[in-house]
Amino acid sequence: MHLSFVIPCYNESENVEAMHDAVAAVMEGCGFSYEMVFVDDGSRDDTFARLKALHARSRQYVRVLRFSRNFGKESAIYAGLSHAKGELVTLIDADLQQPPALALEMARFLDENEDYDCVAAFQERRLESRRLSFLKKSFYKLINRMTEIEFVQGASDFRTMRRRMVDAILSMGETNRFSKGIFSWVGFCTHYIPYRAEDRHAGASKWNTWKLFKYALDGIVSFTTMPLRLTAFAGLGTAFVSLLYTIVVVIKKLFFGIDVPGYATLAVLILLLGGLQLFAMGILGEYLAKTYGESKCRPIYLTRTVLEPREPDQKTN
16 A cells, blocks of 8 residues: 555535545546545544445545544544555545645655655645734744744644654654644654645534634643743742842831831732742643543544455445
């Protein structure tokens, strides 16, 4: 098997057939052996029923995984990579915003350039609001300052990787996964190419501002301990300022006879220090929560159904 397409799906019943046909049309006559690995991430619509029908009418190139519930896209990516058999593996969304024809170009680039292990696509121009664009740019600037690895702005999960890079990613068995960071952490030579995202074939995006914020927070907690250090620096700075203020108050009282400020000052200081403490505890709690989750050693995903590609002599029941 030369090329595997890993396609996570969540409530994509209106898109999976079009995605299948688009990939099949692109790969027809290209000379590559290929497969499609659809991962149904606990969809609540009839996505699995349509995937099952696709599997029944396909020949030897469709594999379907169905989760027992919704585990999230990160788990779906891991499951798809785990079951992909190709020497090259492409991650691609099911909504047809990412063109399958570009995935074929990625594969050909890797075949012609042995020094590279991955081709990743990024959007030069994103069709989104200025507010959302500003927030994303701010996130990349922040996390690149906090971590030792580089996060390429605009780089998506849409990429094609060699088997050795896929195996390296699968060796990282952490439950709380942040693929953008994992792709950078494992290293390997990556070639970045621009692309223009198409309109969704059907349906609406599953992402909103709150989900993106949570995703960004997961990335920061997963790949840097800088927030913990910042809280320590903040505590040290607060202690130093408090010491200076204490000296000022003592001097005013002993040498100038000025009364020590009363209720208002105490109330402000208590609220300020209490807020800083709660903020520091919140950051610490995020790291403890991640550690607690990992300590349970629960599986990254659970499958309810696995439909394997059929051998040429098999018949569909």
